[in-house]
Amino acid sequence: MAINENFLSFLWQFRLFTAQPLYCVDGERLRVIHPGWLNTHAGPDFMQATLEIGGVRWVGNVEIHVNASDWFLHNHELDKSYDSVVLHVVYAHDRAIYRGNQTLIPAFEIKEIFDVRYLQQYQQLINERTVFPCAAQVTHVDPLTVSWMLSRVLADRLERKSDELLQQVKHLQGDWEAALYHCLARSFGFKTNTVPFELLAASLRHPILVKHHRDPLQVDALIFGQAGFLAGAFEEIYPQQLQEEYNYLRKKWRLVPIDVSLWKFLRMRPASFPTVRLAQFAALMWRTPVLFAELMHCRELHELHHFFEQLSTASYWDHHYTFKKVSAGAHTHMGISSVNSILINAFCIVLYSYGKHTANQEYKDRAISFLEEIAAERNHLVDSYAENGIKIENAFDSQAILELNKYYCSQKKCLNCGIGVKLLKR
Structure with a gap:
């Protein structure tokens, strides 16, 4: 089954490893105090992680790759912002990676230390041919998680639209x-x-x-x-x-x-x-x-x-x-x-x-x-979510559904969605 960086980020973010304690590829012990904050913009994948490597505490950024050599495939060696990376998390460690000052970036390989059932569930979820990936499973997610995710994407929608309008106001x-x-x-x-x-x-x-x-x-x-x-x-x-x-x-x-x-x-x-x-x-x-x-x-x-x-x-x-x-x-x-x-x-x-x-x-x-x-909008898309068990009571909910579908469901970003993560971690 194909591995991608989104799935590896999911494993890292929630520390879903079967081995304890953890070790870097050079044998130094790794303790993850905080995995860092997922970065959705340019730059390393996780920001401000707190780690202990070989007994030394590090605070910095974490980069995720399927293969360590992907570092060069993505031209990170040309970007100084990647000199702040304190750990390189990879599925397969096929090459040592150095910062611009020629210091080695510690590497952590997770190829053999995660439960393959997570990958199987993830593949099953994104390959579902339903209106949205988790349509057949969303009723298994507690209402609090669904409500939290809808609030999150509604906030994203309002911020995005307000940024667009503020640009027009400036014009x-x-x-x-x-x-x-x-x-x-x-x-x-x-x-x-x-x-x-x-x-x-x-x-x-x-x-x-x-x-x-x-x-x-x-x-x-x-x-x-x-x-x-x-x-x-x-x-x-x-x-x-x-x-x-x-x-x-x-x-x-x-x-x-x-x-x-x-x-x-x-x-x-x-x-x-x-x-x-x-x-x-x-x-x-x-x-x-x-x-x-x-x-x-x-x-x-x-x-x-x-x-x-x-x-x-x-x-x-x-x-x-x-x-x-x-x-x-x-x-x-x-x-x-x-x-x-x-x-x-x-x-x-x-x-x-x-x-x-x-x-x-x-x-x-x-x-x-x-x-x-305001009453919830009624259209084919919103109705399809309601028919599959998501409670849509007002325009707050229906607007959130539109955002969720456009930026998560239709792009199969289940690993970035609170609902998808909850299903995968069951």
């Missing part, structure tokens, strides 16, 4: 209102039309919308015009008015619309058509042009829902899902699942990010609290 020269505007636009795309919504927000700066927020027709004209939907001839009054307003505003602000062909309608329910989403987005923009300022004062979930409860699109959309085609009894009111999706992916992320930016834990805690109150 926008610290304009948080504009940052929320971009985040909302992306959220209104609901995956299928995320890209054109992002391009729309990039082509239509937020301050321009704010200048026209008192005139709903002008806001609609700017958004539909920049989206590329106001080209050509129209027979109905409303699109004619939009076109007239947009032609004026386009020249005034020197605007260039995006290509209308970017928008996707195929295999979508009419109520989710991009034209409907654009109308809803426009209604939100002219109703509350300074959303960020209001968001910062929201302490209850119903206050966030309030932004969407009074959204009023133009009456034209009561009878249309697209331009030029009448649809009797068109329904353009935003459903609760759509609203919740925007709260999760825009409002909560911006709130958490602002808390991180200002070092204000209250904002971060409030964002997490909102996620705990």
Whole structure:
């Protein structure tokens, strides 16, 4: 069975060795006081390990390889950060390794001192052809471990998304209102039309919308015009008015619309058509042009829902899902699942990010609290985890599942997952 570095790291991290006491390849006794902290970035695999080798205490880094000679395969001899390695943990010791100053790095070979059943269980887990690797076994893991892992990956998700948003805030020269505007636009795309919504927000700066927020027709004209939907001839009054307003505003602000062909309608329910989403987005923009300022004062979930409860699109959309085609009894009111999706992916992320930016834990805690109150997202992926025994009660849980699947399950990183480790150590 194939051995890889992830599996060796698992054995080292949890000290799953069958031999005691331990010895380095040169015969010196090894005592692992602390194996170090797993490093997920560049550099040695474990940082700040505390070891006793031959009676001498060492504090430094540990590097893991299948074969000792892999040190050169990975070009570590060219990287001075590896001079801090105090122990080389290998499956097979086929070569002595020296630091840049020509001092020998002690080596510890584990080829013959681990229970092969760990490897068999690991191979069985990653080779499972189920929705996620441990689908058939996850019910054997105690709920506390599952809850801990979901909390861990949810924290990772919030940190990752906030880092991305903070980069955008920097690009926008610290304009948080504009940052929320971009985040909302992306959220209104609901995956299928995320890209054109992002391009729309990039082509239509937020301050321009704010200048026209008192005139709903002008806001609609700017958004539909920049989206590329106001080209050509129209027979109905409303699109004619939009076109007239947009032609004026386009020249005034020197605007260039995006290509209308970017928008996707195929295999979508009419109520989710991009034209409907654009109308809803426009209604939100002219109703509350300074959303960020209001968001910062929201302490209850119903206050966030309030932004969407009074959204009023133009009456034209009561009878249309697209331009030029009448649809009797068109329904353009935003459903609760759509609203919740925007709260999760825009409002909560911006709130958490602002808390991180200002070092204000209250904002971060409030964002997490909102996620705990918002209903869990329902989709094929989330449902598959629920059907296999993972309890998903709210958006906190469903967001954690999305992160867990993307960065652990789909990459078969069971050895880095608390749930997977628990199963392997049973």
